Amino acid sequence: MSNKILLAPIQGVTDYQFRNTYNKFFKGVDYMYSPYLRVDKDMQLRNSKVKDILPENNKDINLVPQIMTNKPEEFIYMSKLLFDKGYEHINWNLGCPFPMVTNRELGSGLLPHHNKIEDVLAKVLPVIPVKLSIKMRIGFEDEEEIFKILPVLDKFPVLEIIIHPRTGKQMYKGEVNTDVFEKCLALTKHKICYNGDINTLDDYNKLSSRFKTVKSWMLGRGLIANPFLAMQINQNDKDFSDNKMDIFREFHDILSEEYMKNLSGPSHLLNKMRVFWEYFSLSFTNSHKVYKRVKKATSISKYKIAVEQNCSSESWIA
Ligand SMILES: Cc1cc2nc3c(=O)[nH]c(=O)nc-3n(C[C@H](O)[C@H](O)[C@H](O)COP(=O)(O)O)c2cc1C
Incomplete structure (x- = not known):
């Protein structure tokens, strides 16, 4: 191309x-x-x-x-x-x-x-x-x-x-x-x-x-x-990969680790990742629910659970 x-x-x-x-x-x-x-x-x-x-x-x-x-x-x-x-x-x-x-x-x-x-x-x-x-x-x-x-x-x-x-x-x-x-x-x-x-x-x-x-x-x-x-x-192929969710999940985990290293404190990290999820959620089934799960998470451990739920119970649609 x-x-x-x-x-x-x-x-x-x-x-x-x-x-x-x-x-x-x-x-x-x-x-x-x-x-x-x-x-x-x-x-x-x-x-x-x-x-x-x-x-x-x-x-x-x-x-x-x-x-x-x-x-x-x-x-x-x-x-x-x-x-x-x-x-x-x-x-x-x-x-x-x-x-x-x-x-x-x-x-x-x-x-x-x-x-x-x-x-x-x-x-x-x-x-x-x-x-x-x-x-x-x-x-x-x-x-x-x-x-x-x-x-x-x-x-x-x-x-x-x-x-x-x-x-x-x-x-x-x-x-x-x-x-x-x-x-x-x-x-x-x-x-x-x-x-x-x-x-x-x-x-x-x-x-x-x-x-x-x-x-x-x-x-x-x-x-x-x-x-x-x-x-x-x-x-020129939307479906060139059949494991997009797995790749996204790995990408997400490394991205949040990078911010964890650089941002001070959990609320800073949660705010940062919430911004990303406003976008990411659009590629999931039930995008509103996907974003809400992350938005509601008030600690890193709750955030991780929300991400796990999003990636395991929803599908990647983009
Ligand atoms: C939150 C936000 C921050 C942005 N920051 C910049 C910026 O720093 N410099 C810039 O040229 N455009 C900025 N943009 C505009 C984008 O680069 C782009 O022009 C715009 O989002 C339209 O393209 P898109 O529909 O592909 O997103 C920003 C857009 C958003 C939504």
């Missing part, structure tokens, strides 16, 4: 422990994008964020670190820091929809201001030592903002533009606008990657047969819910 599969950045989920454990059990993902890095007022990055992108924590992973900023000096600082860590390609977040971010004209909050996007790129691209890709939505409030931004991006050497065809205001709800995505393909000279709501092999096949010129596909929540998805896409 010549198409590339990219793991989407999901803050709190696709961290280095997840990425490494995923790689031990599953194949099919070509590049993994880190959740965004952002500097504080004093131009400092949080230690936990730096840890997430350290090369020693990302061995055998094609990692693309993502940054979020609207200030050239921060952009240049983070680019140089990442280059010094060995990265040659970084990604700029123009998609985050959360008001705390967008109110500051960051993430998708920068999309209505194409002049600012142009200004930032004009200042940073001549001096940063790394190649840049951009991950964006089609607009903040208006679905057609992107039509004004793509001509701006055409002026610059951008490696790839990953488009999630929702507006920031939509958050993660409502339909993806594949018609706007289709129009974008004709309006840019850059390589475009599709991202959004690919949850099944069928979703991928429909989109990839509609957008034949698109060669890279970013998977997020669908891949967390069903870690086999990239392999199903690679082999």
